[in-house]
Amino acid sequence: MYRDRFGLKCKPFGNTPDPLFFYFSADHRQGLVTLSQGIHDRCGLMLLLGEVGTGKTNICYHLHNHEGYPSAYLNYPFLTEGEFLESVNKELGIPVGDGSRRRNRTELQDYLLRQQNKGKPVVVIVDEAHRLGIPILDEILILSNLQVADGHLLQIILAGQPLILDTLKQPRLQSLNQRIGLRYHLDRMDRANTIDYVCHRLAKAGCTNQSLFSPGALDTIWKKSHGTPRLINQLSERALNEAYRRGKKGVGRRQVRRVADAPLYQPLFAARPKHWSMRTAFAGTVMALFVGVSFGLWYFGLGSKYLPIMTGKLNKVTAERRTLIKKPIVVPQLAENREYEPGDGVVVEQEGTLPVVAYGEAPLQPDSQATELDPMAKPLSVADDLPDFDLGAIAWDENSDRSIAVLNDRIVHEGDFIGDVRVLQIKPNHVVLLRGNEHIIKKIHVEEREYTPETSDVSTIAEKEQAGVRDPEYNDQAEQTFSFAHYKPIIYFDYRTSNIATEAYEELDRLATIAALSPDYEIVIRGYTDNVGSTKYNKSLSKTRTQIVRNYLVGKGIDPEKIKTIGMGEKNPLLPNTTPEGRAVNRRVEIELVPVGDS
The missing domain is CATH 3.30.1330.60 (OmpA-like domain)
Incomplete structure (x- = not known):
């Protein structure tokens, strides 16, 4: 274990918040002071924003562990209104009673008044606030209305990613948005703070070797992590393991680069634009997954506003032009990347690509050779002209890039080939195929369907029924x-x-x-x-x-x-x-x- 070789008493770069390792950059200190002042001034509702891994939870923990006031810390956003109120009371040591929301709210108000008479503010900290549902935010609005002449009885801090700002823009939440009396945004750390952060954690872990991380290693850690504490921890921990595995006396620039550039971790430490957004990157990752997984039609068009039109069964899957398939490589020290328990064998995964052609189909044609559906072309033939083609299912979306069909048990998109037949268009109840210069319509068997609303979603049907149409x-x-x-x-x-x-x-x-x-x-x-x-x-x-x-x-x-x-x-x-x-x-x-x- 690297701790013995490098003279460390414990792991210096764990990813769970530990008060022993708390480090506050100038930005973190300013955020802590700002929120503490808001609590003292009975501000009521406060917002702490920051991208993933910037240290929001550390600030929340520090505020929660303050001995000058009672506080509740909640980090599980998927609660009902009743469960949320009950959790607040339990955290504050208030009897829950019969569990009714009215009773719990009354008990909370009585408790707040008692603390007010003692001159103590009461603080509720809600982490992961960007995941809160509208009903919980409505409950928070109600709690923020508990006031006395000189301020709010309850100080509520919502900590989360900037995504919550989009939620707060909704007209229904306008009142809540206007009541937020204090907002603070945590930025990533600069070069100097990143170096201080690494050295601080090493010192807290018992390190006496001030050159354990070379200046080049520290500089590379800052460049690769972009000053995000969570990524600094991951990169530093892996670099220590890499140096230990290779018998080095310390961590140099090469070890840091080797870890950051490894295929398994490269997406974490890739270069980012100046105004890079975690939200944008995550959305892109999920979209790649959407395109990549070739099984089960991604269950009929995730995100489509229409109900899918499906018939038949899926017996086998052939994936083309996808990028999700991965090749296994064995990396013993990276066990946390799998679902496992200690002692299990670990296989981590490396991205690769699926073959372009499967089951002997013709290769995909270049775009320059693509033939579009020409209204002046030869009249369309009927589906029976391709009796050897079976249209098993259609998942149609108004966005043609998301439309999918199952032909001969293969999942296809517009533009795909099956042998010498090209899929030109996918429609709600048929597909248009091209073979040579001949266009063919292949229709789905209506009698097999259980439900085919085609261009009407559920809410539209319900509205028409109410109107008698x-x-x-x-x-x-x-x-x-x-x-x-x-x-x-x-x-x-x-x-x-x-x-x-x-x-x-x-x-x-x-x-x-x-x-x-x-x-x-x-x-x-x-x-x-x-x-x-x-x-x-x-x-x-x-x-x-x-x-x-x-x-x-x-x-x-x-x-x-x-x-x-x-x-x-x-x-x-x-x-x-x-x-x-x-x-x-x-x-x-x-x-x-x-x-x-x-x-």
Whole structure:
């Protein structure tokens, strides 16, 4: 272990907040002073902003551990209004009583008045505030109304990423936005603070060798991490391991570069534009995942505002032009990147590419040779001209780049080839193909569908029903056969985490809207994992992931009694766990709407 070689008493670069290692740059100190002054002045509602890993939680911990006032610290945003209020009271040591919101609010107000008489402010710190649902923010607005003549009874600090500013722009939250009396944004650290930060943590870990990290290593750490404390920790920790593994007496520039440029970590430490945004980068990553995963149509167009049009079954998958498949490499010291328990064998993953051509199809044609659908071309032939082609399913989106079809059990996009046949267009109920100079329409079999709204979403249908207007194709028979059998969203999770990806919230919001319009249906959430780690651990992790999704939906107004969660663990893998892409697909939560009582 590198601690003995380098004379360290403990690991200096852990990623969990530890008061022993707290380091405050000039910006952190100013933020702490500003928020402390806001508490003293009874400001009421305060906002602490910062990108991922900039040290918001450290400031929250410091404020929470202050002995001059009682405080509550909440870092789990997916709660109902009642659960949120109950958590605040429990953190402050207030009896919860019968659990009703009115009773808990009354108990809290009485407690605040008692503390006011003692001259003590009461502080509630909400971390990860950018993930709070509208109902919780409404509850926070109510709590911020508890005032006396000389100020607010409750001091509330919302700490989160700048994403929360977009949420606060909503007209419904205008009053809450206007009540925020103090705002502070944490920036990344400059070069000098980054070097001081590394040296501070080394000293706290017992290091007496002031040259353990060379000046070149410290400079490279700053350049690669861009002054983000969390990335500084990761890069420094890996560099120490690298130096130890290679028998070095200290960490030099080469060890830092080798770690930062490794394929496994390169996305973390890639060069960023001057106005680089974590939000933009994360959205791009999720979009790459959307394009890359070739299994199951990404469950019919994540983010589409229309219900998917699906028929048939998927028997096998051929992926083309995708970038998600990965090749396994063994890196023993990087075990935290997998779902595992101590002692398990660890396989981490390295990005690669899938082959352009699979199953012997013709190679993709250059754009210059692409043939577009010409209205003056030969009249379109009927689908029977290609009897050997089976159109199994369509997931149509108004954005043609997201439209997907299944032809001969293969997933295709517009522009793809199957042999010498090119997919020109994907429409709601047919595809247009090109073979030579001949255009062919291949229609989907309407009689196989259970529900085909085509260009009407659920809310539009409901509005028309209330107005007494019915679509010509939306007849009584279609109403009787309405089914959610093909609407089964999948939420994917990263290694060993239960965090919902930002891009998945759009689909969950859509699900909440559909569920709210369907009172006779309930939601069943099943969680799955890969097979890395013990069966018991994976079972627990899968259950935790379902609870995370459940709590978000409850926060959107769904009755918790109508949501059932099941942790399936390693069962029912979508792809074999023998490959990295298979494990990535298997780490998921599947959601299904079923008639009440059928679950």
